Amino acid sequence: MSFRGRVGRFDHVFRFLVPLIVIHAAVIAIVPPLQFGVVFGSLVLLSLWPVAVQHRVFTRMGCRGYRAAPGAKKMERSPRDCCALCGNTEFHPKLTISRKGDDFSIVQCGGCGHVFVADPPADTANHVEIEKIDWAFRPRHHQIRRLILAHLKSGQRVLEIGCGRGEVGYLLRDDPVVYQGYEPARGLSDFGIRAGVPIVQEIFRGGDMADAIVIDNVIEHVAEPRQMIEVAARSLRPGGLMIVITPNVHDVRAVFPQFRKRHLWIPPDHINYFSARDIDFIFTAANLPQPQRFRFFPLSLKDYRFFPRAFSETLGLSIFGHNVFAIRN
Numbered sequence: 630m631s632f633r634g635r636v637g638r639f640d641h642v643f644r645f646l647v648p649l650i651v652i653h654a655a656v657i658a659i660v661p662p663l664q665f666g667v668v669f670g671s672l673v674l675l676s677l678w679p680v681a682v683q684h685r686v687f688t689r690m691g692c693r694g695y696r697a698a699p700g701a702k703k704m705e706r707s708p709r710d711c712c713a714l715c716g717n718t719e720f721h722p723k724l725t726i727s728r729k730g731d732d733f734s735i736v737q738c739g740g741c742g743h744v745f746v747a748d749p750p751a752d753t754a755n756h757v758e759i760e761k762i763d764w765a766f767r768p769r770h771h772q773i774r775r776l777i778l779a780h781l782k783s784g785q786r787v788l789e790i791g792c793g794r795g796e797v798g799y800l801l802r803d804d805p806v807v808y809q810g811y812e813p814a815r816g817l818s819d820f821g822i823r824a825g826v827p828i829v830q831e832i833f834r835g836g837d838m839a840d841a842i843v844i845d846n847v848i849e850h851v852a853e854p855r856q857m858i859e860v861a862a863r864s865l866r867p868g869g870l871m872i873v874i875t876p877n878v879h880d881v882r883a884v885f886p887q888f889r890k891r892h893l894w895i896p897p898d899h900i901n902y903f904s905a906r907d908i909d910f911i912f913t914a915a916n917l918p919q920p921q922r923f924r925f926f927p928l929s930l931k932d933y934r935f936f937p938r939a940f941s942e943t944l945g946l947s948i949f950g951h952n953v954f955a956i957r958n
């Protein structure tokens with residue numbers, strides 16, 4: 630694998646510090662003196678965040694509270710011999726997490742800094758019993774739909790890779806675009822198909838061309854995330870829209886132990902942990918333009934809870950999940 634797309638080590642300065650200096654200047658200009666101390670103090674604390682990222686504080690944070698279930702069935706493993714992003718074979722151990730009855734080694738690539746599980750299970754698809762499944766519509770599904778409808782013309786094609794139940798397909802059912810989901814996990818896809826969502830129950834291997842491709846909370850689960858985006862990018866027509874959503878290893882909420890335990894260090898469900906730099910790297914490797922953050926583009930007034938994230942993304946800060954898109958040249 631090549632190192633194409635590798636980002637310079639000082640990029641965090643431009644990604645985080647410059648926007649923060651701009652915020653500080655804006656606050657000094659508009660906030661009355663009495664409130665200034667509180668606001669400025671908060672911003673100084675926020676400024677420490679890129680320092681924490683640079684020194685990988687979140688990656689090193691322990692995960693107390695995990696317990697391996699005694700006597701749980703050991704899962705079959707598929708150890709990795711190289712980084713799925715840059716191909717480097719040198720890893721540094723970071724954490725060992727005991728979860729769902731097994732221990733998992735979380736390591737950091739010595740080449741590109743990507744963090745991942747070195748010994749993931751062989752099958753990461755979530756095969757749930759259909760009787761236990763119901764729709765799980767989230768605000769992001771509506772946001773994806775709005776982005777698609779803003780970009781695509783009538784009759785154009787949407788592919789969703791790893792679509793699960795197919796919430797996006799269900800939301801698009803009365804819209805003038807053609808949806809096709811791919812989902813190898815039975816149960817989830819059985820449920821979507823029963824509800825009328827067109828889903829192929831296989832891994833997407835390319836060859837099916839589209840004007841928009843959605844990969845929503847998938848690349849953190851698969852053994853070859855870079856390859857998945859590359860295959861998808863080759864299936865995107867010129868001018869097509871690529872939407873990728875995945876958690877952020879440097880999510881600012883990781884300062885809370887409960888967040889780390891429930892949403893961050895959760896192998897074997899999540900086996901890859903992406904930084905903003907990793908996301909840029911993958912898009913460049915797939916010959917896609919640098920990804921743009923969702924910002925305010927797909928939000929409605931009902932999405933007011935996402936305004937802080939949109940605001941920080943507008944300033945160039947990646948402090949919550951990665952919600953990104955790119956238009957293929």
Ligand SMILES: [Zn+2]
Nearest residue numbers: 712715738741
């Ligand atoms: Zn690497």
